[in-house]
Amino acid sequence: MQYDPATKRLETNDGDLIKVISCPLEKKWEELMPMPEKWDDPLRVDDKMKLQGEEDVHFFMLAQADQEPEESERAAWLSWKERMRGKPKDYLKKYCGSCQKCVVNANKFSESQISALVQVNPEICLHLSSEHPELTVKRTTGEENDWECGYQGITQQGLPxxxxxxxxxxxxxxxxxxxxxxxxxxxxxxxxxxxxxxxxxxxxxxxxxxxxxxxxxxxxxxxxxxxxxxxxxxxxxxxxxxxxxxxxxxxxxxxxxxxxxxxxxxxxxxxxxxxxxxxxxxxxxxxxxxxxxxxxxxxxxxxx
Structure with a gap:
């Protein structure tokens, strides 16, 4: 596959169009909200979130009770809270609040599977990055959109x-x-x-x-x-x-x-x-x- 950021065209290596991938708000995948298969599934995060000893359990119980630790434990407590933020694991799809649609992580599919997804639903929203083993990205230079709409986005009128x-x-x-x-x-x-x-x-x-x-x-x-x-x-x-x-x-x-x-x-x-x-x-x-x-x-x- 090959993708041209200038034309937004995702094509086969022979030049056949698979899909034009373009977001008018230039959203980034990491800023979209995870959408698990069930609404009440908890957030999946990396292994940093695992409780690793008695101190972790102690701090976890304090957090459950909304209590602060002793002053002597404060440095370790702050370090634990930062680690407990974790890094979310990648999801198959995420939710776009602006369009009220889900975006599918195409990095998890092969070229033939992506083509099939588009054939079934031509309006599907896809996320694709240079990490895809079958993808070549045509390198171009350009400026970032200054009103990008993610977690930290603002409107063209400057409203958060x-x-x-x-x-x-x-x-x-x-x-x-x-x-x-x-x-x-x-x-x-x-x-x-x-x-x-x-x-x-x-x-x-x-x-x-x-x-x-x-x-x-x-x-x-x-x-x-x-x-x-x-x-x-x-x-x-x-x-x-x-x-x-x-x-x-x-x-x-x-x-x-x-x-x-x-x-x-x-x-x-x-x-x-x-x-x-x-x-x-x-x-x-x-x-x-x-x-x-x-x-x-x-x-x-x-x-x-």
Whole structure:
């Protein structure tokens, strides 16, 4: 295979087009959010995350209880917390909050398999890098796009972009990058389904999750003593994921205007007089310090 960054064409060695690979936002694979096969699968990380001795277990238990160690242990504690951030293992697919689509890691497929994927779904989004053993990249010089949209992206108007995590692994990944999750329930409120309590401990910078009421940590919902939690219920047959969170960077302050690329709440944006309606998918918002106040306008009425 060969890829030309100038034309964005992925071709066979004979010059036959496989697919034009081009992202208008120039997103990078490492900045996308992991999307496991199941929304409640935890983040897969490298072996640095394994507890390696009694000290690791001791610090882990302190983190579970949201407690600080003795001053004499502080240096080792900080070193342990940094190691516990780990490095996420590569996923087969990741989620793009701007397009609300998954991007497939084509580095895990051969040329013939990539061609088959494109034939089955010509609109598929692919990630491909020079690490692919069958790929040759035509070297060109060019400038990076200065409004790249990743975790740290900004809009062309200069507004910070708030990304949305829609799986447990994505929330854990964001926390390891230094973001604070703002939980919002995304599922229906029915009687049938399984429960999951997810908590974020700001002191230890960890995400905890539990299905058993007897082992839950922190409040059932909301914030208390530095712990933010949400209880969600889920029916697998109705919705791919009931868990969602806005990932809030630490450099925005109350009153800042931001851009929410993937809105969780159901806000009506358009309505048809024949009964159909459509939700708002992205919008500017104001960060209050506690929540995102999304601009709400009267839905656009369509008649016909």
């Amino acid at each position: 972009i708030i990304q949305t995590a829609r799986s447990l692994a994505a929330i854990e990944d964001g926390v390891r990058r230094g973001y604070r999750p703002l939980f919002v329930g995304a599922d229906y409120q029915g009687d049938v389904g399984n429960k999951l309590c997810v908590s974020y401990c700001s002191k230890a910078n960890v995400v905890l999750y539990e299905r058993d009421f007897r082992a839950m940590f922190g409040p059932m919902g909301g914030s208390k003593n530095g712990v933010s939690s949400i209880m969600v219920r889920h029916d697998d047959a109705r919705h791919p994921s009931p868990l969602a969170a806005y990932m809030i960077p630490d450099d925005i302050t109350p009153g800042d205007r931001v851009y929410v690329a993937d809105i969780i709440e159901e806000i009506e944006s358009q309505r048809w007089n024949q009964g159909d309606s459509w939700r708002l998918t992205s919008s500017e918002a104001v960060w209050t310090g506690e929540k995102l106040e999304i601009e709400r306008r009267e839905p656009v009425m369509m008649v016909g």
